[in-house]
Amino acid sequence: MAWQMMQLLLLALVTTVGSVQPRSAQARTGLLNVCMNAKQHKAQPSPEDELYGQKNACCTANTSQELHKDTSRLYNFNWDHCGKMEPACKCHFIQDTCLYECSPNLGPWIWQVNQSWRKERILNVPLCKEDCERWWEDCRTSYTCKSNWHKGWNWTSGINECPARALCRTFESYFPTPAALCEGLWSHSFKVSNYSGGSGRCIQMWFDSAQVNANEEMAKFYAATMNAGAPSHGIIGS
Numbered sequence: 001m002a003w004q005m006m007q008l009l010l011l012a013l014v015t016t017v018g019s020v021q022p023r024s025a026q027a028r029t030g031l032l033n034v035c036m037n038a039k040q041h042k043a044q045p046s047p048e049d050e051l052y053g054q055k056n057a058c059c060t061a062n063t064s065q066e067l068h069k070d071t072s073r074l075y076n077f078n079w080d081h082c083g084k085m086e087p088a089c090k091c092h093f094i095q096d097t098c099l100y101e102c103s104p105n106l107g108p109w110i111w112q113v114n115q116s117w118r119k120e121r122i123l124n125v126p127l128c129k130e131d132c133e134r135w136w137e138d139c140r141t142s143y144t145c146k147s148n149w150h151k152g153w154n155w156t157s158g159i160n161e162c163p164a165r166a167l168c169r170t171f172e173s174y175f176p177t178p179a180a181l182c183e184g185l186w187s188h189s190f191k192v193s194n195y196s197g198g199s200g201r202c203i204q205m206w207f208d209s210a211q212v213n214a215n216e217e218m219a220k221f222y223a224a225t226m227n228a229g230a231p232s233h234g235i236i237g238s
Helices: 002-014 061-067 087-102 129-139 178-184 214-227
Strands: 046-048 054-057 110-113 120-122 125-127 190-192
Touching: 061 087, 087 129, 125 129, 129 178, 129 190, 178 190
Parallel strands: 125 190
Antiparallel strands: 046 054, 110 120
C-alpha cells in the first residue's frame, strides 16, 4: 500500500513536465552504474584519469572542460544571459551540469523522453537540502529572466537569450525559495530532500572526490527499493 501511494505521488509530479505513458520494450532495466541516453553522455561509464582519477564517469575529460566555460559548445548555453553571473553562483551551475553529464549514479531517476536531443532525462532526484540551500543563497543576487531554464529561450542567435518582454531580475525574484530554484529550474530534475548529506538518502552535488562517493551508496539504496516493487519507468512527453 505504501508503494502504491508513492507511485501515485510520482505520477502526479510528472504531470508538470509531460504525460507518462506505459513503458516501452526498449525502456531501461539497469539502475546502477549507468549513463543516460542523451546528447553528450557515453554509452557506458568508464574510467577518466583526467577527471581526478574517476573510476567511472559518463562524461569525457573534454566534456568536463567545456562545462567550465561561460558559453559551452556542448549546448551553446550562456550563464551570463542577464549580465555577469556571480562566480559563487556559477560554481553551483557548473557542479550541477557535471553531476548531470558525468555521474553514473542517477539510474533510479532516469526516464525516457520524446525529445530530439536526448532520449532520457532525470526526474525528481532527491537533492540534499544543504546543497539546494547553498545554491539558492549564492545565487539570490545574480540575475536571470526565467524561472524555467529547460525551455522557452530565444535561440535565434545560436545561444540562449531572454525571450521577448522577459525582464532581468534577481534570482530571488524568480525563485523566492530554495525549492523554487532547485525544483523549477530544470523542470523537476531535482526534488529537494529533507535529508542531509552523509545520510545516504539524498544526492550530494558537492563531495570530496578523494573520499568514497556517497552517491554510490545512495543510488544502491533507492535501486534496491525500486527493485523490490517499484513501477517501471515510463515515457515523458517533454
